Amino acid sequence: MTVEIRPYEARDWDDICRIHDAARVDELRGAGLLEAYLDLAATYENEGLFDDEVWVAEHDGRVAGFIAGSVSDEGGEITWIYVDPGLYRRGIGRALVAHFVSLSGGPVELEVLDGNAARDFYEALGFVLEGTTTGKLAGNEAFTATGHTLVWRPAAASA
Template sequence: MTVGIRPYESGDWGDIARIHDAARIDELRGAGLLEAFLTLADTYENEGLFDDQVWVAEYEGRVAGFIAGRVGAEGGEITWIYVDPALYRRGIGRALVEHFLARAGGPVELEVLDGNAARDFYESLGFVRTATTTGKLAGNETFAATGHTLVWTPAQP
């Protein structure tokens, strides 16, 4: 099956909220922070989901994931990426990241929680850990978390 990527439309809200909420539980469980869970509806405004560009992935005729962030000629930052847990390991996350990287004219940064299995996935795409920090958990600042900054740098011609 082919994964299609397109810009977010307001009618996608229910799908991305469902996907975020299910996948965020996996993300937080891996980091030992399950009690910090908040829904997308509770966090999207404070975390600026729609401050930058948002794309959705479609797979088998339905929304299967989404990615958001700042991207431009100088590079960018992936601020959100979630895939429906029922559709893990079908190339959806890879298609989303590759779509984003193809639009970046320079390095792309993202942060991943310590213990999140997605770190191996990002590293398989060429992202390299450049820093590890501990601070307030984005989206639920009452919790402390450790995160890794990963950076992808385009190949030089």
């Protein structure tokens, strides 16, 4: 299976909406917050989806996932990552994270909701728990949520 990562283009909008809207249900269900669901069209501006860089993953010629965040020589922060639920466990999320990490020059941080099964995925990739906070749910501030901050650090250079 080949996964190709490329920059987001405006023609990808319908695909990333479809992917987000389906995968967000899984994310919120795991956190016990399904009633907080809002679709991407209702939240992308307030949550700043396009404030940073956005990349999409293509599998068999169709958009299968996307990732967004800020990246620099000092590190980065993944702010969005979603994979089409029909394509879970096929290497798409792994390819998206690997792409993002390859662009960062240092630690990469992300936040995952408590109860989200993706936490195991991130920890399997080398992310470690740095902290836990409870506050307003990003995208639907009428709800309170607990999130875990996970950080991936590059291996120390060998001498």
